[in-house]
Amino acid sequence: MDKIITSRRSMVGIAGVSVLSAAAIGVLGNVPALARARGKRPGVAAHQGDIDILNVALGLEHEAIEAYQIGAESGLLEKGVLDLALLFQGQHKGHRDALAGAVRQLGGTPVNAKNRADYMVSLNIAAIHNQTDILRLAQAHERGAANAYIGVMPSLGGRDLAQVCAKIAADEAAHWSLLTSALGDKLPGPAFMFG
Amino acid sequence: MQKLQTPAPWIVGLVVAGLTLPATGGAPHTPGLQGDAARGAQVYAANCGSCHSLDANRVGPAHRGVFGRKAGTAPGFAYSPALHSARFVWDQRMLDRWLQNPQALVPGTRMGFRLGDPQRRADVIAYLRQLSAAAGH
Numbered sequence: 435m436d437k438i439i440t441s442r443r444s445m446v447g448i449a450g451v452s453v454l455s456a457a458a459i460g461v462l463g464n465v466p467a468l469a470r471a472r473g474k475r476p477g478v479a480a481h482q483g484d485i486d487i488l489n490v491a492l493g494l495e496h497e498a499i500e501a502y503q504i505g506a507e508s509g510l511l512e513k514g515v516l517d518l519a520l521l522f523q524g525q526h527k528g529h530r531d532a533l534a535g536a537v538r539q540l541g542g543t544p545v546n547a548k549n550r551a552d553y554m555v556s557l558n559i560a561a562i563h564n565q566t567d568i569l570r571l572a573q574a575h576e577r578g579a580a581n582a583y584i585g586v587m588p589s590l591g592g593r594d595l596a597q598v599c600a601k602i603a604a605d606e607a608a609h610w611s612l613l614t615s616a617l618g619d620k621l622p623g624p625a626f627m628f629g
Numbered sequence: 630m631q632k633l634q635t636p637a638p639w640i641v642g643l644v645v646a647g648l649t650l651p652a653t654g655g656a657p658h659t660p661g662l663q664g665d666a667a668r669g670a671q672v673y674a675a676n677c678g679s680c681h682s683l684d685a686n687r688v689g690p691a692h693r694g695v696f697g698r699k700a701g702t703a704p705g706f707a708y709s710p711a712l713h714s715a716r717f718v719w720d721q722r723m724l725d726r727w728l729q730n731p732q733a734l735v736p737g738t739r740m741g742f743r744l745g746d747p748q749r750r751a752d753v754i755a756y757l758r759q760l761s762a763a764a765g766h
Contacts, residue, residue: 483732486709487741493688494679556685578679582742585676589732589741 478541484591485542488533491586491599494579495530496547499523501557501575504550505568515565515616519572522609529602536598566617573613577628580606584629603628662748664755672753676744683760689740695719696754696761700735711737724754 478485502523506516534544553559562568583603587596607628614621621627673681680689690703700715700723701708715735717723723734728750731740744750 482737483741486739490680490688490739490741497688556682556687558682558685574674574678577675578677581676582679585742585744588743588745589730 481540481542481591483589484595485537485540487586487589488537488540488595489542489545491583491602492530492533492537492545494582495526495533496545497553497557498526498575498579499530500547500550500553501571502526504553504557504559504562505572508562508568510562510565510568512565515569518612518616519568522572522576525605525609529605532598532602536595569613569617573610573617573619576606576610576613579603580610580628662751664751664753664758666752666755666759668749669752669754669756669759672744672749673756676742676749677753680740680742692757692760694761694764696724696758698761709737709739711735712739719757721754721758724757725750728753 502519505511505519506523511519537544548556557571562571580603583599583606587599590596590599611621677689677692680687681692683693684691686703686706690706690708692703695703696719699718701712712735719727725747726734727740728744730743731738744753
């Protein structure tokens with residue numbers, strides 16, 4: 435656990451959180467082209483299915499950002515774990531920006547985050563008492579998110595959008611494996627840990 | 630694999646029989662697949678748990694009691710117009726079709742998530758069904 439946290443810390447130093455959102459916006463470079471290509475039927479209706487799916491995904495990112503925020507403000511996290519949480523949160527913000535941008539480019543309106551009180555209930559924050567509880571919540575959330583992205587890919591109208599989801603799913607899977615390792619859990623033996 | 634591509638006639642027969650059972654019938658939609666509620670709980674946590682909880686509306690509606698409930702009626706959840714105006718009850722067959730491809734079953738729904746594996750669908754449906762039974766639905 436210590437080793438992981440230490441190495442993450444040095445990575446935080448190299449990557450820098452501010453670089454992340456720029457990189458995430460770059461991920462959607464092809465979306466305007468995509469919108470044009472698929473826009474033979476003009477208007478939002480042509481993309482409504484994709485817009486809805488991306489907005490649901492955006493809702494997951496809002497929830498993740500808030501979960502890490504609640505964790506960060508809880509005072510329950512050691513410094514190394516806090517750094518890790520903030521790094522992951524920064525990447526979720528990158529996903530949020532990317533998804534919101536894609537929704538707009540398809541002609542839709544990105545959903546907003548809910549308020550803190552709603553997340554306190556929906557994430558069952560009352561059950562959180564220590565650092566391990568927070569790590570477990572994050573671990574479950576990251577696994578669910580990776581699986582959610584993988585599961586919606588076949589429903590998306592374009593491969594470019596599916597690729598965006600694959601990129602995000604890979605980030606969530608990386609978060610999950612670091613959290614799993616930090617918690618000292620064993621990795622599953624069989625192939626296809628996700629999906 | 631081969632078998633799946635060219636189903637034996639008796640399998641086809643069973644599928645047809647399954648489809649024609651009354652909607653509330655207990656026969657599994659995919660023949661030969663018995664759902665296991667305990668495995669289904671794990672499938673649920675890993676695959677549905679990012680968007681759904683049993684007792685809270687999240688990105689998706691709360692699920693306790695959904696088996697046997699009319700579609701689009703979890704209190705307080707803002708459904709898509711499509712699911713809101715759906716006129717069916719969630720049973721084995723409808724849930725199986727939904728999880729294969731929600732937008733094919735209810736065009737215009739906002740759930741795009743698909744669970745491709747029939748066994749895991751059977752397991753998660755068994756889990757939802759058990760919860761409904763326990764809740765007295």
